[in-house]
Amino acid sequence: MRRKAEFYSFLRNVANYYGTDVDALIRGESFALEVPKAAELGENIQQRSEFLKSINLDYVTDLSGYKLRGATEKSITGRKKDGRYLARLDHTQGKYQLAETDSGIIVPWAMFDNFARFGDRLAALYAEFVQTQIALDQLKVGWYGKSVAENTSAEDMSDVNKGWMQLAREEKPQNVMKDGATVGKIKIFGEGADFENLDHLAAELKSGIDLRHRDRNDLVFLVGADLVGKEAELINKAHGLTPTEKAVLGSQNLLGSFGGMRGIVPPNFPARGAVVTTLSNLSIYVQDSSVRRSYRNDEDRKGVIDSYYRNEGYVVEDAGLFTAIEFGNVKLPGEDD
Template identity: 35%
Template sequence: MRLDTRKLFAALLGRLASTYGVASVEQQFSIDPTVAQRLTDKIVEQATFLPKINVIQVDELKGQNILGYANAPVTGRTDTTQAGKERTPRNVVGLGSYGYELLQTNADVAMPYRLMDAWAKFADFMERYARYVQQRMGSDMELIGWYGTSASADTDPATYPLLQDVNKGWLQYLRDNLSGNVLSEGATPGEIRIGATGDWANLDVAVLDLQQGIPQYMRQGLVALIGSDLIAKEKSALYAAIGDKPTEKALVAAGMTTFGGLPWETPSNFPARGIVVTSYDNLSIYQQSGSWRRQVVDNPKKDQVEDYNCRNEGYVVETPEKMVALEFANVRLPDGAGGWE
């Protein structure tokens, strides 16, 4: 690390210590819950999908879901003129059926001296450092949310580069709690085919059909989350159908605002062949209040700065009945030669 960089880094350490109210951030410290919430907010801001869902502080490591959608209607009528008849309010918030469990989650970010030296050329050195750490953490939270299937005591990033073994994500939560809402196959065992001769001819039909798996009274605010491979194949089929007509090609892109009557998006880090129908507010990440630990280390043995973060975290589908999904690993698309890939 160059001398000018080291001076800036020393100032950064001082600023962090002041922010967290500690003597030094070079020794592990516990982050005050209020400050931890602000840090979480900054991480969420650096992501593209996280700002749309719930990131919530909770007190307990295990418990029942905090947010819930009514799992049945409440409107009716009671003839109170009859003996023994009285109005009985119904508790229909499905908080008793589904729970959460938070697990220790480490997010340790290394920044080589050469990267620190490059940042030193800019006036916003401290902001660049903070953004880098926050972006890495936010991106990982999205990856775990979509790909996480287990929580290993000793994670293996070489074997599971999409962080499948760090924690159970939203799709795994649905598999565990309401497996019938994760479609794993169509007419062909072990496969879901989307294409002209497949289980669904196109994305409109697929999304419309998946919506039927959600109770009618839960369909407010639904959105279709669709993988990039599926969007690319849909566009390709439409372009092939209209030929070389520039004006109509422009209309294709402009016209793809909904699928199956729902607004859609391809979230960052979302499975390329995935489809999920739910509402944004049905997806949550819980963090235990007071669990965040942090330490910043200058490690000359590796020519890098290391930012260690640890907190207890879990991924929750608030109301599983309000989410349906495809088993993205089983989705097959036309290969152009009459088969499926």
């Protein structure tokens, strides 16, 4: 590291901001964040992704408990001749459960030195780099996470935590489609397919959510890049059309709609995945007293080790408002039957 003076100045600013001991920080010791600062950090991470900032990020007291929003089994408005009309929240869908989550990244000396060249922008550039990585990881775990391993090793992060897809599999398995006409396979596009196009698939998934939700105007169709790209390819081949903005792979918010719902390609979403839900139905919970941070200059690794520790978990607030396909079972035209 060539710019050690800037590094120590950076740490002094961090210590001042979080109200922690600067000498302990320089020694690389971790420190606990007060609840308001922990929430502010979480919100800053959330802002690094358009999709992430559209869902819920909530701070809770306990490692486990009831979902904050829950679900009602029916409408909540009516009357009773001899009393008040009431509907109860349904907590039978299960509680939330948080797990130890540790995000650690090495910021190479060369990168830190480059950030330091920008003077007052050092902290902003550093935060953007680290927080963007954390945000992308949170989303990947949300879609691929299946278990909570004591020591994680899966490249797809499936052993970090149980994400939204896994929670749907467990809480309402009938809402996660595993089979088409052939057991274990869902064929999309082409002759003899289970779904001839994405509109057909979206409409079918929409019909699977609980009846009380089907007329909502905030339903979205989350869809993977492979499916969008294949549909564009087939349309172009059949009609000689140029790709529309609806089928541009890099688009986060598709301008068109599928099954009458807005289509979105979220970051780190399974390439062959498809989900119908609302953005407000997806949550990440963090235990407010669990958040810790540390920064350490490591000579052996030639970089600054940045760590963000917390107890974190994923929640599908209403399992009846979430339908999906098992993305690993999807087959496209020309693939082995």
